[in-house]
Amino acid sequence: MSGANRGAPRAVLPRGAWTNTLHAEWTKLRTLPGVWWTLVALAGLTAAVGAAVTGSVDTANCASPAGCMEDTPKLALSGVRLGQVAAVAVGVLAVGGEYTTGTIAATLAAVPRRAAVLAAKAAVVAGAVAAAGTVGVLASLAAGRSLLPGNGFTAANGYPPLSPLDGPTARAAAGTVLYLVLVALLSLGVGTALREPAAAITAVLALLWLVPVVTRLTASAVWQDRLDKVAPMPAGLAVQATRDLDRLPIGPWAGLGVLAGYAAAALLAGGAVFAARDA
C-alpha cells in the first residue's frame, strides 16, 4: 500500500484526516532508527531483570518460608524498573528526533493542526509501548512461575503459582503495562515541552529514579511516606502490590492515578508549548 499516494487526496477530506495523521505518525515511529531495538529491549529487559530477581530470591534467609512475606507477583514484575528506560526513550525520541533533524517542519506542513499531531504521536507511542510491555510482563510472569517454586516459594508455603488470571496478579500485570504506557506518555510530553532529547531524558529519568533513591536515604518516616505518595515511580508501581495493601503508602489504582496525573500534566505542557512556539 502506498501511503503517500492514498494520503494526499484523503488529507483534503476531514473524515480521513485523523486516520492519516495516525498512519503517518506510525510510519515515522517505526522507521525511526533504533525504535524496534528499543521496544525489544523494553520487553527483554523487563523479563530478564524479573527473571534475575525471582531467580535470586530464596526462602533461606527467612525464619520460615511463609514468614518471608514476599510479594511474588511484584517480585516477578520488578523488571519494569529497568525496562521503563526503553519506554522513556521511545517517548522522548518520538518527538525529540523531529526537532534535532528538522523533520518537524515537514510534519507540520502536512498536518498543521498541532494538537492532532501530538494526539496521534501519543496514540502510536502508547500502542507500541503497550504491545512491547504486554510481552515483557507476560514473559516475566512466566519466568516467575517456573523459577519461584524452585526457591521455596511453593503453593504449600502459601505462594500459589503466578497466573495472569488470578485477580490481584491480573491487576498487577495490567497495571504494569499501563505504568509503562504512562511513563512513555510522560516522556512524550516532557520531550515535546523541552524539545531537546538530552534534556528530556535527563529530566524524566531524574524524576523517576532520583526520588526513590533520595527517599531511601531520608531519615524521617513521615517524609518517606509523603515522597512515596507523590513521586511518579513509587506511586505508580504501587499497582504491583498484591499483599499487605493496607501497609502501602498509597492504594494501587490511586498510585497509578498519580502517575497518570504526571503524564497528563506533561502532555498538556508539551501541547501548550508545541502550539505556542514556532516550529
Place this chain on the structure above:
Amino acid sequence: MTAPDPTTAPSYRSSVQADARGGFGGLLRAEWTKLRTVPRWPLALLASAALTVLVALLSAAGSESTASGDGPADPGRLQIIDLGHFTYLPLAGDGSIVARVTSQRDGGAWAKAGLMIRESTRRGAPYAALMVTPGHGVRLQTGYESGGAGGGTAALPHWLKLTRSGTAVTGYDSADGRTWRRVGSVRLEGLPRQAPAGMFVAVPDTVEVRRQFGGETVSGRPGATRAMFDHVSVSSSQPGASWRDRGGAGGPAADPGADGRAEAGGTFTLKGMGDIGPNRFADDITRTTLTGVLIGQAAIIALAVLFVTAEYRRGMLRTTFAASPRRGRVLAAKAIVAALAALAAGLAGAFGSVLLAGPVLRSHGMSPPSLADEAVLRAVLGTAALPAVIAVFSLAVAVIVRRSAPAITVVLLVLLVPQIAATGLPLPAARWLERLTPAAGFAIQRTVTRFDQAISPWAGFGVLCGYTAAALAAAAWLIRKRDA
C-alpha cells in the same frame, strides 16, 4: 593531464607563527572557554550545587530526633550500643576477676554473659569483655566491634577469668576452674588505676528489616537475656566495696534488685536488655545530609555529556581537532576541565550542605555532622569529589556513544538503578550490586557501618574510579581510531 607545477609565486608566511605556541595550557584554556561561553553550562554547575544544598536543607527540615531525652544525640555515639546489665566492683590496680557461668537463657546465638572491665561506667567508654555466647563460643570483645577473639563452643557451666596488668587485659576460660586456656588479650590505653570490673549480660535487639524497592523499614524489638554466675571472686578489690549495677538505660540502676541483679548464696542472676557493640542500624546523619549530590549529579552528568556530544552533533569536533590534531590531549584537556568544574560545584554543594543544614538539624534536636570528625570530613570531601569523577565518567561514555540521549541514560542507569534495585533485592544480591557497579562510589559518603554495608568507603570510591579509568581508556582509544 596537464598539471602545471605550483607556480613560482612567492610563498606566503604566516605572520603569527612566531607568536604561536602549541601547549597543553592552551588546550585547557580552550576547553574552559568552551565550557563557560555556553550560558546553560555554567548554570548547570550552579544548579548542581544549589540542588545539592536544597535537598540537604529539606532533609534536615524533615528530620526528627530519634534520641530519647538526653540532649542532642552525638553522631559518633549513635554508632555504638552500650546497654545490657553490668554488676561491678572497683578493681584496685592490677588484679583479676573469676566467675563461673552456670546458665544462660534467651537472646539467641549472640546473647552475652561474662566478665567485663572498663575505663568507667560512662556509655561508650573503652572496655574489655570476656563472655560466653550460646552460638559463638567464648569471645573476648573490645572496641564496640562485633566478633572478637575466641570462638568454638562453650558448654555450660563454664569458667571465665579476666586479669588486668597495667593496660593489658587478658581473658582465660576453663571447663573446670583448674586448667585455664588463654582466649586473648587487649590493651586499654588510659585504663585508670581503679577500674570497674564485674559481670555483665547483654543481648542484641531482634530486628525486622522490611525491604522494598525505594525504601526500607527497620523495626527493632529489644531482646532480653538472663544468666547465672557463681564462684565469683575478685582479687584485690577495694576493701569494703560493694557490688553496684549499671542497668539498661541511664546510669547506675536505681533499683538493682528488681530487674538487673538477684543474689542468693553467692549465685548472681543477671537480667539485661540491649547489646554492647556496634549499632548496625544507626542513621547516618552525615550521609543523609549529603544525599543531595544524587540530585545534583544529574545536572553534572547532562553537562559533561553535552560538553562532548554538542561537538559531535554539530561537527565542531573537526574544528577542535584541526586546531589540535593530537586527540588524546584534547580528551585529557576536556576531562580535566570538566572534572575541575564539577569539583568546584561539588565542593560548594558538599560544604554548603553540611554548613547550612547544621543549624536546621540542631534546631530539630539533632547533632549535625562535625567537620572535625575524620569520617565526616572524608565523607564531605568524597561527596565533593564524586561529581568530578562522575563528570569524567560521563564524558568518557559520551565519547564512546557520541549521542546525548543514550549516553545520559547509560550513566544514570549505572549510577542510580543499582541503588534503587538494591533495596528490593535480598541482601546478598543487593550487596553484590552495590559492590560491582559504579554506584559503589557513593559508599564514600558513609560514616556509619550499617548492617547493609556492601563495601568500605574507599574501596567503593575506588570501584567508581576504576570504571571511570576504564571508560576513559576506551574513549581515548576510540577517539584516536575513529574518523572525526
Place this chain on the structure above:
Amino acid sequence: MEATIEVRGLRKRYGAAVAVDDLSFTAGPGQVTGFVGPNGAGKSTTMRMIMGLDRPDGGTALVGGKPYRSLRTPLCGLGAMLDASAVHPARRARDHLRWLAHAGGLPARRVDEVIELTGLGGAARRRAGGFSLGMRQRLGIAAALLGDPPVLMFDEPVNGLDPEGITWIRGLLRSLAAEGRAVLVSSHLMSELEGGADRLVVIGRGRLIADTSVGDLLKAASRGRVEVRTTARQDVMTVLARAGATVTATGGDAVTVAGIPSEQIIALLTQAGAAFSGIAEHRASLEEAYMELTGDAVEFRAVTGREAR
C-alpha cells in the same frame, strides 16, 4: 613552510563504498584552486583527509610538505572552513574564535583582527545560533584565518549565499591568493567558480577527471564548435546534419554545430539557400565543460564496471 597542498594516491573507502580512489593533485601558492565534482564525488572526504580528520586507506596528503597532524602549530599551517554551521548556537561568535585561538596556541589579538578582516564587527558579540547563513560563513572564514595560514581550504563556501555574499567571497579568495597563499575551494557547481578560480581539479566518484587551468579547460570544451544564428532553424539543422555534423538547437534562433569547420558551414548554408544572420566560434561556459567531463566520468565508470564483471 611552502604554501602547498599535495595529495598523492589518496584512497578512502567506507565499507563497500569507495569515496576517494587514487587521487593526486597539487594546489600551489598564489592560486585559487577550484576543487569540483558532483555531490558525493569525494571532495569533503578528501579535505578531511588533508586535515588529518579521516585516516586515508592509502596515499598521503601533505600540507606544506608535512602531514597535517605533524604540524606544530596547525592553525598557522592551514586554515579551513569545512562546515560553517559547526558552531555551538548558544556561544557568542567572539567566544567561538577565542577558544579556537587558545586551542591553537595563538595570541588573543588575532581574534579581533579576524573579526575586523571578515567584517563581523557588530555581530561578534551575538550568539551564533541567531546568525544568517552569510554571517555564519563569515565566522567560518574568520576561524580559518585565525592563524594567518599560508594554505586555506574552504568546503562549498558560497553554497546558499546571496549574490552579494558570493561576490565578497570571490574577492576575498582572490586577494588571499594574491598575497601568495594557496587556496583550495570546493564546489559542486562550476558556475560558482567562474571568474574565481585559476586552476581546476575536477573529480567524479572519487577519481581525478581533470587537473588543468581554467583557460585550457574552456578551450578543450569549446574546440570545433560553431554557433549559427538563424531564423530558419529547421532548414539549417537539416542541411548541416545531412553533411555529417552534430547539430543541437541551443535557443530560439541559434544552433550549435560540431564536426565540420566554419568555412564549410558557410559554404553549405549558402549553397542550400538557408538564411543565417551570424556565425561564430562557440565559447563554452565552465558549466558545459564540466557537464561534458563528468558525463564522461559516469560513462567511463559504467564501462569499467561491466569489464570488471
